[in-house]
Amino acid sequence: MNSVIRWFEQRPLRLAGFFLVFVSVGLLVFMVLLDIIAGLENPYLGIITYMILPTITAIGLILVPLDSWLQRRRAARGEPVYPVIDLSNPFQRRIAIFFAGTSVLILVVLTVVTYKAIEFMDTTTFCGEVCHKIMRPEFTAYQRSPHASVSCIECHIGPGAPWFVRSKLSGAPQTYHYTVGDYPRPIESPVKALRPSRDTCENCHWPKEFYGSTLETDITYRTDRENTRVVTTMFMRVGSGGVPGSGIHSHMVGEIHYLPAVEKRTEIAWVRVKRADGSMQEFVNPVYRDDLDEIRKKEEVRLMDCIDCHNRAAHDFEPFEEVLDEAITRQEIDPTIPFIKREAIEAVGDIEHIPTEAEQAETVRRIEQVPKFYEEEFPEIYESRRRDVEISVEAIKTTYLETTFPHMRIGPDTYPNWRTHTGCFRCHGVLESASPGGRDPDISGECDLCHTQPIMGEPGELISGM
Ligand code: HEC
Ligand code: HEC
Ligand code: HEC
Ligand code: HEC
Ligand code: HEC
Known part of the structure; x- marks a missing residue:
């Protein structure tokens, strides 16, 4: 041990490097054990453990060879001098053993830390709470949603290495923008780079398993003395099960491509449906009939998927x-x-x-x-x-x-929910067949296409009265 200390004492930079590695690896071992045993709930402890401490270790590790390099450069200007390693020299032997031992130890610690760091960056705590000023609105709405126990990354990254790497690459500039504070308020939506829903939503929701209609109940209260409860009930023709023409989810049976008229997708200019029987038909929004070529230059045609209706599945900003x-x-x-x-x-x-x-x-x-x-x-x-x-x-x-977010400029109208009339009536009741002779004259907006007439009353009463 004495020789190791002597070797380090010779050079202050080397000593500083050793000190950083020694202290940070010690703390890392302690924190990782703490995380494994008790779990680090606090996002800032997570950042210290999985981002700051490993950076300090890395700096320390660089200082030792940097010092040797500086020393060599100074000693022999121009002529490279390589250190002669002579293991029969007991001093050098002890140094070598020391380095081999500590390298293995540090490698083991860093492997565990990298694994835990990736796991930490995938938690909802990291996505939703670390830069909480930005993500607070989504995180707040998410906690009220049916997906409150599905972590952000299940939809935003999904499984597999390529999207993981992509997300980490795009995360680096985001961290910078967060630090200097020039991020967009509100965050832009639609998220164009979002992974297609077949790789995310469909890992948990299997479209072929949707059948029949669902009973939808909407509970509201009057502003009278009794706060009278009002229940509106209707059947939604959700349908599908892979069966064409069976209801709302039959959008997913064939292929529907559409061209948004504007970037926000609030209006739709053109639609092409490819039905399960192979027949095709195009529909066009009469308002944009003459501008289609112009629009095509600016906007991209998109294949309709779950997110074109369920864009607010996890964070709906309701009034x-x-x-x-x-x-x-x-x-x-x-x-x-x-x-x-x-x-x-x-x-x-x-x-x-x-x-x-x-x-x-x-x-x-x-x-x-x-x-x-x-x-x-x-x-x-x-x-x-x-x-x-x-x-x-x-x-x-x-x-x-929980419904207004001044800092991010988000209110109930900022992000529309396409799973409502606002979304459906971008196509239904608006677009007409592009050429005469197609199967349908238009994309229908008839009231009983998607649901039964809404009725006021508790579902039990309605069903028993049927
Ligand atoms: C069930 C899937 C799902 C989960 C879980 C989810 N998101 Fe999203 N998120 C989406 C979809 C879909 C969009 C794209 C909306 C669009 O393009 O209109 C989106 C968009 C966003 C946006 C862009 C702004 C906006 O509101 O449209 C942010 C920010 C965001 N999500 C953050 C989060 C955070 C933070 C979490 C976890 C606390 C999370 N999301 C969990 C599906 C999800
Ligand atoms: C990791 C699994 C998982 C992923 C990924 C996922 N979901 Fe879900 N989803 C769930 C769970 C769990 C529920 C809650 C079921 C319940 O409450 O009965 C749910 C509920 C729903 C509901 C029903 C909500 C309601 O009001 O009953 C919809 C719609 C939905 N998800 C759509 C989506 C969409 C769209 C995506 C992709 C953007 C998605 N889900 C991604 C697991 C997932
Ligand atoms: C991008 C345009 C577009 C949007 C947005 C859209 N639809 Fe459709 N929808 C279509 C097209 C195209 C068809 C098929 C017409 C055909 O086959 O001739 C269709 C068909 C349907 C059908 C009949 C399916 C069948 O054959 O049984 C239902 C029900 C339906 N849509 C419900 C909805 C609901 C509910 C929404 C909103 C949540 C919605 N649609 C949003 C384009 C759209
Ligand atoms: C055309 C719009 C549209 C598309 C596309 C769409 N959905 Fe839906 N989905 C709806 C509507 C509308 C409902 C009924 C919501 C309600 O009950 O209020 C619904 C209901 C659901 C439910 C609740 C199931 C139930 O029976 O109550 C789930 C889960 C779901 N959708 C998942 C998906 C997934 C996953 C995809 C993609 C494979 C998808 N949806 C595609 C419009 C759509
Ligand atoms: C293209 C599909 C579609 C068509 C056509 C359609 N609706 Fe709807 N409607 C929906 C969806 C989706 C919802 C949202 C259900 C929810 O909030 O869960 C809805 C909700 C409603 C509600 C609100 C019920 C509540 O939750 O309080 C009423 C009322 C309603 N529709 C009436 C109509 C009338 C009247 C027509 C005919 C002019 C019509 N709808 C045509 C898809 C449609």
Whole structure:
């Protein structure tokens, strides 16, 4: 050991390198063990362990050979001098053994760290919380979605090495833009480079397994004294099972290509359907009939897949009132408190534009005043159920804050959800057959194509009355 210390002491740079490696590898071993045993929940501890510490080790490892190189250059200008390794020299032998031993140790530690680092970068904690200012809106909406336990990367990267490498390559400039703060607000959508859904969604949802209709119930509340519950029920003709002409999912049986009229895909100029029987037909939006050549130069034809309807499967930015109704259904807001929905809606007011941070704070103050209304108008309720009122008002506040994101300039209208009329009526009821003689005169917009007439009433009552 003495000779090793002596060897390091000869050169301060070498010593610094050794010190960095020694300390960082020690800490790495400790942190990785901690992660394996207890799990690192905190995103910043993850960053320190899997990004900062390995960088320090790497710097330390570079310093040792860098020092030898500098030394050689200074010693023999012009003439390269290679160190003579003589293992019969006990001093050199000890140095060599020391290096062989530590190299193996460092290699083992770094292999484990690389593996754990990749695993860490794939977690929802990393994607959703590390640069939380940017991803907070998506992360918030995601936690309310049916995909709340599906990690971001299942849809955004999917399996296999090529897309993994692609995502890490595009991640490097993103890290830079995040650090200097010049990222787009809101983040642009549609995401053009998103992986096709057959490699992501279809790993979990197998299109051939969709059958028949599903009963869709939509629960809302009136703004009256009782917060009366209203249930709207209808059958959605989801269909498919690989069967052409069976309903909504039969878009996935043949092939539908479309040309968006604008980059945001809010309007569609042209569609070509290739049906399962091999027949083809083209449809065109009459508004753009004469501009198709121009549009083709700017926009790309796209093969329709799951994401052209389910673009908001994991992070749907719904309007405040819809999220409020969901919170009442989950009883986070107590519907037995008179007028609680009306008071929430009035405190928040019409959201006509995305509020600034100051406006958002102002609205929060108005929500915090809601208990005053009960104190003045319903003193007996306020006396006996003060805690319930306070819990409900707190939930109204959270709901409001979870639906407007001033920092990223995101509100309910920023990202449309194509799985609603807004999406369907880009083609249905708009595009006509491009040439006479096709099977269909247009892409139909008839009310019973996609669902039955919506009926007000609990599903149980409706079915028993059928
Ligand atoms: C079920 C699949 C799925 C999951 C899980 C998912 N996303 Fe997405 N995400 C999408 C799709 C599809 C789009 C593209 C939307 C479009 O092009 O209109 C998208 C778009 C985005 C965008 C671009 C802006 C926007 O809202 O359109 C961001 C940012 C984003 N996702 C972040 C996340 C984060 C962070 C997570 C995890 C907390 C996550 N996503 C989880 C499917 C998913
Ligand atoms: C890792 C598996 C996984 C992936 C990948 C995945 N999903 Fe899901 N999906 C689920 C699970 C789990 C549910 C919840 C099922 C439930 O609640 O019954 C779900 C639910 C859904 C629902 C039903 C939502 C509802 O309201 O009932 C839709 C629609 C959906 N996914 C579409 C998609 C689309 C589109 C993609 C690709 C962008 C996708 N999924 C990717 C696992 C996945
Ligand atoms: C890009 C254009 C486009 C969009 C967007 C679109 N569709 Fe379609 N849809 C078509 C075309 C094309 C057909 C097939 C017409 C034909 O075969 O002649 C079709 C057919 C259908 C059918 C009849 C299928 C059958 O034969 O049983 C249903 C139901 C349907 N669409 C529902 C929807 C719903 C619901 C949405 C929105 C969530 C939607 N479509 C969005 C283009 C579109
Ligand atoms: C033309 C638009 C469209 C396309 C394309 C589409 N879906 Fe759907 N999907 C819908 C609509 C509309 C519903 C019914 C939603 C509802 O119940 O409110 C639905 C329902 C679902 C459900 C819930 C199943 C159920 O029976 O309730 C899942 C899961 C799903 N889709 C996954 C997918 C996957 C995966 C793909 C791609 C292979 C896909 N969808 C393609 C429009 C579409
Ligand atoms: C191309 C398919 C399609 C056509 C055509 C269509 N709808 Fe819809 N409709 C949908 C989808 C998809 C939804 C969204 C379901 C959801 O929110 O889960 C919807 C939702 C609705 C709702 C809202 C129900 C609720 O959740 O409160 C009403 C009302 C409605 N449609 C009425 C109509 C009427 C009236 C027509 C005829 C003018 C029509 N629809 C034509 C696809 C269609």
